[in-house]
Amino acid sequence: MSAAAPTVAEVMLRRPTRHTADITVGAARAALEESPKFHLLLLVHDGVLVGTLDDGDLAAHADEASPARDLASRDGRTVGPAAPADPVRQDMRTTGIRRLAVVDEGMRLLGLLCLTASGSGFCTDDGVDEIRRARRSD
Structure with a gap:
């Protein structure tokens, strides 16, 4: 008997x-x-x-003091926690999207799905914590 395929909730950054x-x-x-x-x-x-905001959202906007939320979007940038992780990973690789906000039905933020640079898996909380520690010690 094989283990069930992981869901987004099981592989997201918390x-x-x-x-x-x-x-x-x-x-x-x-x-x-x-x-x-x-x-x-x-x-x-x-x-x-x-x-959510990425570099492209901010690229042409000149007024530094204006609210960033006016440029933000959720369209195509969210995923539900129950979605099967592997098909989502394949879609992310195909589209070139490396980050998706994980939200519930009420848009409550649950986590972040973060595709590794290689595209072979997802970032982990422990890995991100290690990067943050290294950045603080520089």
């Missing part, structure tokens, strides 16, 4: 970096530039995902 929904364009740009590992900012208010 402690992703979150940003407040009132973050400005300038602060969002700075957050994305802070680390080459940041590819998707999660804008959250009271636990609910308001939107």
Whole structure:
């Protein structure tokens, strides 16, 4: 008897970096530039995902003080926790998307699905914690 295929909930990051929904364009740009590992900012208010931002969302916007949430999107950037992980991984590889916010039916943020650079698997909380520790010691 084989083990059941893992779901998104079983492979997601449980402690992703979150940003407040009132973050400005300038602060969002700075957050994305802070680390080459940041590819998707999660804008959250009271636990609910308001939107996500990537470099492309901010590229042409010049007003650094304006609300970043006006440029944020959830379309095509979320996945449910019960989805089977392997087909989602295949879709992410095909589309080139490396990060998806994991949300419940009410858009409450549960975690982040993070595709490894090789595309062969998903980032782990322990691996991300190790990267954060190394960054702080630099």
